[in-house]
Each structure stands twice: as C-alpha cells, then as structure tokens.
Amino acid sequence: LAKTTQPISMDSYEGQEVNITCSHNNIATNDYITWYQQFPSQGPRFIIQGYKTKVTNEVASLFIPADRKSSTLSLPRVSLSDTAVYYCLVGARPGRRALTFGSGTRLQVQP
Amino acid sequence: EAGVVQSPRYKIIEKKQPVAFWCNPISGHNTLYWYRQNLGQGPELLIRYENEEAVDDSQLPKDRFSAERLKGVDSTLKIQPAELGDSAVYLCASSWGGNGQGLTDTQYFGPGTRLTVL
Numbered sequence: 001l002a003k004t005t006q007p008i009s010m011d012s013y014e015g016q017e018v019n020i021t022c023s024h025n026n027i028a029t030n031d032y033i034t035w036y037q038q039f040p041s042q043g044p045r046f047i048i049q050g051y052k053t054k055v056t057n058e059v060a061s062l063f064i065p066a067d068r069k070s071s072t073l074s075l076p077r078v079s080l081s082d083t084a085v086y087y088c089l090v091g092a093r094p095g096r097r098a099l100t101f102g103s104g105t106r107l108q109v110q111p
Numbered sequence: 112e113a114g115v116v117q118s119p120r121y122k123i124i125e126k127k128q129p130v131a132f133w134c135n136p137i138s139g140h141n142t143l144y145w146y147r148q149n150l151g152q153g154p155e156l157l158i159r160y161e162n163e164e165a166v167d168d169s170q171l172p173k174d175r176f177s178a179e180r181l182k183g184v185d186s187t188l189k190i191q192p193a194e195l196g197d198s199a200v201y202l203c204a205s206s207w208g209g210n211g212q213g214l215t216d217t218q219y220f221g222p223g224t225r226l227t228v229l
Contacts, residue, residue, distance in 0.1 A: 013165075041222065041225075042222055042223070043115070044202075045220065046218065087153055101154050
C-alpha cells in the first residue's frame with residue numbers, strides 16, 4: 001500500500017477555508033484516495049473519496065493533480081465542530097480491504 | 112438507521128484478566144473489521160471478516176487474542192490474558208461488501224471500546 005505523509009497538526013479560525021495536503025508519491029494506478037475524519041471518543045467517519053481531478057460533496061472538496069502524487073482536502077468555512085483528526089488513505093477499490101491509517105492531521109479550529 | 116454498535120464503551124481490568132468486546136454491525140453489512148487504536152495514532156487492523164469467514168487476521172496476536180463472528184452478524188473480540196500494552200481503543204467497523212463491480216465500499220465505524228489494563 002502506498003505510504004502517505006500529512007502534516008501533524010494545523011490551526012485555523014472559524015470561517016476560514018482549510019486545505020490539508022497529503023503526499024503519496026508511490027500511489028499505484030488503481031489506487032483511490034480516501035479521507036476520514038475522527039472526533040474524540042468516536043470512530044473515524046468517511047468524508048470523501050476520489051481518483052483524479054476534483055471531487056466535491058456537501059462536506060468537502062478533494063483536489064488531485066494530474067500526477068496523483070498528492071491530494072488536498074479542502075474544508076470551506078470551517079467551524080469549531082470541524083476540530084478533529086483527518087486521515088488520508090490510499091488504496092485500491094473496492095474498499096472492502098482494510099484501511100491503513102497513518103497518524104493523521106490534527107486540525108484545531110479557534111473562535 | 113442504527114450505526115455500528117459496540118459494548119461496553121469502557122472497560123478497566125487488571126493485567127492477566129480476560130476481557131471481551133462485542134460488536135453489532137449495520138444491518139446487511141457483510142464485511143466486519145476490528146481495529147485497535149493507540150493514543151495519538153491511527154487505527155490498525157486486527158481482523159477482517161467476510162460473512163462468517165476471517166479473511167485477514169495477519170495482525171491479530173493469536174497467542175492471546177481471538178475473535179468470532181457467529182452467523183455472520185455480531186462479532187466478539189476476546190483478549191486472554193490481557194497485558195498492560197493492550198490498553199487502547201478497540202474499534203469495530205462494517206461495510207456492505209459491494210458486489211464485486213468496483214463500487215465504493217465505505218467503512219462505518221462504531222464508537223469503540225476504551226480498554227484500560229492496570
């Protein structure tokens with residue numbers, strides 16, 4: 001499985017856009033990029049998944065450049081409730097295989 | 112619709128004691144996973160079930176850990192005897208399993224069981 005590298009932590013303020021970048025230099029041709037969010041005392045929650053270019057849902061956007069060696073999770077206008085750990089994962093679909101989590105990015109949103 | 116249910120939410124035991132965790136996946140989900148999450152780290156897989164069959168248990172410490180998924184629904188993870196290093200959050204997740212056509216197979220996680228071994 002491709003290894004991923006993310007910043008350990010990030011700080012932001014309410015109302016700002018937050019971009020978390022993940023590096024995955026060894027991504028394979030059939031690998032997809034998935035992001036999960038985890039709040040304290042809860043299990044991880046699926047946010048978004050993509051293969052190339054851009055994916056957008058009601059929660060976030062995922063930007064993937066042509067070489068696919070990195071990806072950026074974009075959270076528009078964050079609020080205090082977006083304070084969480086965000087994990088970037090790379091692996092082939094279908095997703096029934098186990099997920100390999102790194103240490104994630106701890107996002108702290110300030111008022 | 113109910114999500115993945117786990118119990119207990121918290122468990123404190125002394126070392127060398129046995130402990131068991133229970134998981135009820137989302138109805139209709141064929142695939143069930145047990146993960147362990149240490150403080151400040153991401154979850155790591157212990158075992159994965161496809162229906163009743165354990166298809167990936169390479170990370171399960173088989174000398175003290177055991178798991179079962181009777182009738183392909185609920186699952187139990189057991190540790191016997193527990194060691195100090197087993198203190199962690201044990202997460203259960205489930206997914207539909209897809210139909211082999213490459214559909215996204217999102218994993219849904221329960222709240223976890225926080226185990227403290229004294």
